[in-house]
Amino acid sequence: MPIGAIWQTALETPLINIMVVLTAFLGGSYGLAILAFTVLSRVLMFPLTLRMLHSMKGLQEIQPQMQEIQKKYTDPKRRQEEVMKLYREAGVNPLGCLGPQLIQFPVFIALYQVIRITLGSTPEGVMDLSHRLYEYPIVQDAIPLSSRFFGMDLAANGNYLLVGIVFASMWLQQRISTSRNAATATSEQQAQMNTMMQWMMPAMFAWFVIATPAGVGLYWASSTIIGIVLQWVFVGPGDFTFGSLIPDPVRERLGMGRASHASDHRRAAPRTANTQHAEVPGGDRTESRTTDAGSGDQRKDGGRGNRAGSESTGPSPRTGRRRRNH
Amino acid sequence: MMFHVKHPHFTHRVSARKTALTGLIAASALFAAACTGSVTPAKGWAPPVPGPNGVLLVQSGPGRLTTTKPDGSRLADYQIEGITTSTFFGLRQTQAAPSPLYAAPLVAGNAVYLVAYDGRVVRLNLDGNNLSQQWVTDLGEQVVATPVLRGDRLYISTEHGRLEVLNTANGTRITSNRPTEGRVWGAPALQETRIFIGTLDSSELLAVNADTGNVEWKQKGVGAAAGDLVLEGDLLVVPSFDRTIHALATSDGVERWRFAGDGWFVGRPLVTKDVIYAGSMRGSVYALDRAGKMLWRFQRAPLEFRAAPILAGDTVIAAGRDGTIVGLDAKTGAEKWTRSADSAVIEANGVLVDGAVYYSTDDHRLLRLDPAKGDIQTFNVQPPKGNGK
Numbered sequence: 142m143p144i145g146a147i148w149q150t151a152l153e154t155p156l157i158n159i160m161v162v163l164t165a166f167l168g169g170s171y172g173l174a175i176l177a178f179t180v181l182s183r184v185l186m187f188p189l190t191l192r193m194l195h196s197m198k199g200l201q202e203i204q205p206q207m208q209e210i211q212k213k214y215t216d217p218k219r220r221q222e223e224v225m226k227l228y229r230e231a232g233v234n235p236l237g238c239l240g241p242q243l244i245q246f247p248v249f250i251a252l253y254q255v256i257r258i259t260l261g262s263t264p265e266g267v268m269d270l271s272h273r274l275y276e277y278p279i280v281q282d283a284i285p286l287s288s289r290f291f292g293m294d295l296a297a298n299g300n301y302l303l304v305g306i307v308f309a310s311m312w313l314q315q316r317i318s319t320s321r322n323a324a325t326a327t328s329e330q331q332a333q334m335n336t337m338m339q340w341m342m343p344a345m346f347a348w349f350v351i352a353t354p355a356g357v358g359l360y361w362a363s364s365t366i367i368g369i370v371l372q373w374v375f376v377g378p379g380d381f382t383f384g385s386l387i388p389d390p391v392r393e394r395l396g397m398g399r400a401s402h403a404s405d406h407r408r409a410a411p412r413t414a415n416t417q418h419a420e421v422p423g424g425d426r427t428e429s430r431t432t433d434a435g436s437g438d439q440r441k442d443g444g445r446g447n448r449a450g451s452e453s454t455g456p457s458p459r460t461g462r463r464r465r466n467h
Numbered sequence: 468m469m470f471h472v473k474h475p476h477f478t479h480r481v482s483a484r485k486t487a488l489t490g491l492i493a494a495s496a497l498f499a500a501a502c503t504g505s506v507t508p509a510k511g512w513a514p515p516v517p518g519p520n521g522v523l524l525v526q527s528g529p530g531r532l533t534t535t536k537p538d539g540s541r542l543a544d545y546q547i548e549g550i551t552t553s554t555f556f557g558l559r560q561t562q563a564a565p566s567p568l569y570a571a572p573l574v575a576g577n578a579v580y581l582v583a584y585d586g587r588v589v590r591l592n593l594d595g596n597n598l599s600q601q602w603v604t605d606l607g608e609q610v611v612a613t614p615v616l617r618g619d620r621l622y623i624s625t626e627h628g629r630l631e632v633l634n635t636a637n638g639t640r641i642t643s644n645r646p647t648e649g650r651v652w653g654a655p656a657l658q659e660t661r662i663f664i665g666t667l668d669s670s671e672l673l674a675v676n677a678d679t680g681n682v683e684w685k686q687k688g689v690g691a692a693a694g695d696l697v698l699e700g701d702l703l704v705v706p707s708f709d710r711t712i713h714a715l716a717t718s719d720g721v722e723r724w725r726f727a728g729d730g731w732f733v734g735r736p737l738v739t740k741d742v743i744y745a746g747s748m749r750g751s752v753y754a755l756d757r758a759g760k761m762l763w764r765f766q767r768a769p770l771e772f773r774a775a776p777i778l779a780g781d782t783v784i785a786a787g788r789d790g791t792i793v794g795l796d797a798k799t800g801a802e803k804w805t806r807s808a809d810s811a812v813i814e815a816n817g818v819l820v821d822g823a824v825y826y827s828t829d830d831h832r833l834l835r836l837d838p839a840k841g842d843i844q845t846f847n848v849q850p851p852k853g854n855g856k
Binding site: 263264265266267268269271272276278281282284285287 | 507508509510512569611650652667668690691693708709710730731733748749769771773788814829
């Protein structure tokens with residue numbers, strides 16, 4: 142069986158019918174069907190997502206030992222072995238975070254095709270739907286589907302509202318993730334990579350949203366927002382605070398001090414592992430915890446921004462959620 | 468000892484690499500399959516139409532009209548130039564490209580009206596073997612439905628529900644209004660001063676005053692009417708995506724009867740004095756009496772009958788989208804013959820001219836069929852390369 146046929150039979154055709162049924166149940170609204178599909182797919186992927194979140198949490202919790210290994214072993218090979226050993230002992234899989242992302246990607250591609258097929262960009266395309274639909278009346282009677290949703294044409298490319306939402310939500314998600322991973326960034330190079338990812342990933346997906354039908358953008362935007370909520374609920378926001386979104390010049394003008402960007406911590410982390418102070422670029426020596434305090438966003442546990450310092454004092458870092466429960 | 472310690476690590480690494488590689492290859496193959504699969508491009512399903520002096524007007528390429536003799540020999544060509552706008556990774560590109568014809572060419576004497584998918588309307592003059600352009604008007608909206616001619620007015624329903632009225636003498640716009648928000652794909656039907664329009668999206672059928680453009684009545688609940696409407700006396704026969712043939716009174720739109728079939732009805736029903744023939748996209752051909760009661764049914768899955776049935780003598784001819792053509796006994800529905808046109812996709816209606824049935828395929832070949840035996844001749848009516856006009 143050719144790979145194209147496998148793709149069609151196993152993923153594309155079922156997805157076409159699922160979308161048509163959802164549309165029929167949701168009053169003929171294809172936009173609502175996409176949102177419902179997003180929620181359904183996130184529910185189905187929830188076990189994987191939970192595993193991913195646990196992996197993130199686990200990585201966070203073994204951070205003190207990681208720091209020890211970084212300091213203790215200078216030989217990269219030996220260091221790597223020790224890190225792997227630590228992962229095994231802690232039952233943490235650093236690649237565990239990739240599962241839901243990898244599964245989402247084929248769904249994303251299939252949905253792209255399904256939206257183009259179901260919304261019938263050409264008259265022949267609508268006719269072709271005839272042999273892609275299952276023989277249930279609810280499916281057969283739902284065609285043709287309306288592509289209008291809150292003033293958007295879900296079949297049309299380049300919806301800039303969705304581009305903005307996708308970029309902002311993905312940036313926020315990356316920001317929360319990188320703030321959490323700040324302490325796990327073991328080198329300057331990795332810190333730079335995290336910073337790059339924080340901008341590159343949203344930019345890349347924003348570009349996808351420009352290039353694909355608005356329906357795909359709607360799926361990605363809603364899926365990302367659900368991801369943020371799940372991350373916030375099950376792992377916590379890391380050292381992310383909404384106050385940190387205010388640009389430094391504005392903060393300084395308001396007398397709030399500079400924000401403690403995750404990247405700043407990462408850069409400072411190797412050098413400040415045993416101190417209470419982190420050096421921020423530009424030469425300012427600033428205690429991280431005062432930053433959030435200045436903005437009124439200090440957490441009850443205080444100063445998770447300077448994780449490197451607090452980690453070295455003994456207690457392993459825990460999630461924001463747990464801390465809030467103290 | 469060393470061996471026992473290292474070996475599992477080595478094995479683990481190799482198997483992990485193998486798994487990762489296999490996963491990567493599988494993912495790449497699926498990705499490639501997903502990206503190469505695409506939606507069928509617009510090709511147009513304008514049917515062949517008989518013209519004056521025994522010629523046939525055939526779409527021989529996207530937006531190209533060719534006149535041929537019944538033996539398939541080409542006489543003249545005309546190409547509608549169009550502009551297509553495409554988007555490639557967010558970049559909008561506009562280029563000159565021919566736009567296909569979905570609407571059937573409309574012939575009135577020596578005048579031929581063409582409406583391209585991109586909304587360009589052309590009047591041609593068929594003088595002997597020559598096709599000469601009289602005027603061109605750009606409606607600015609896509610058109611699938613065949614227009615309707617009434618006196619010196621051309622009524623064109625667009626994909627955005629607009630009804631455009633053009634002066635046939637010079638192509639100028641007389642009126643333009645939007646009686647419906649739904650797409651119009653089926654040819655409207657004209658009865659004196661009323662134009663009946665079926666819509667694809669809003670499941671409604673409208674009667675519009677041809678002089679004023681006012682909507683006289685609207686009838687909901689007829690499903691998505693994608694096929695051509697057929698007028699027979701005071702009855703309007705509507706094929707619909709709701710797997711039903713609806714028959715409405717032309718006076719007020721009240722439904723007289725309905726017939727539920729097994730699949731979408733897209734092709735124009737064939738209405739004769741006593742019998743209505745209709746093909747479904749689930750491989751059925753139905754014969755109904757004038758009250759909507761089924762007389763017989765022919766069924767062959769997985770055929771999809773998109774084209775309208777044709778009655779030639781006592782044979783009903785139905786063409787499947789995959790190029791399979793069946794001849795049925797008009798009285799009983801019994802199969803007389805089945806033929807297959809090699810690798811042809813038949814979306815367009817056929818036409819009966821001088822005892823032979825003609826179909827055009829999606830790759831713009833012309834098929835000539837003998838209704839008695841089902842024998843098929845295939846003609847290539849495309850002009851040689853570089854001679855598009």
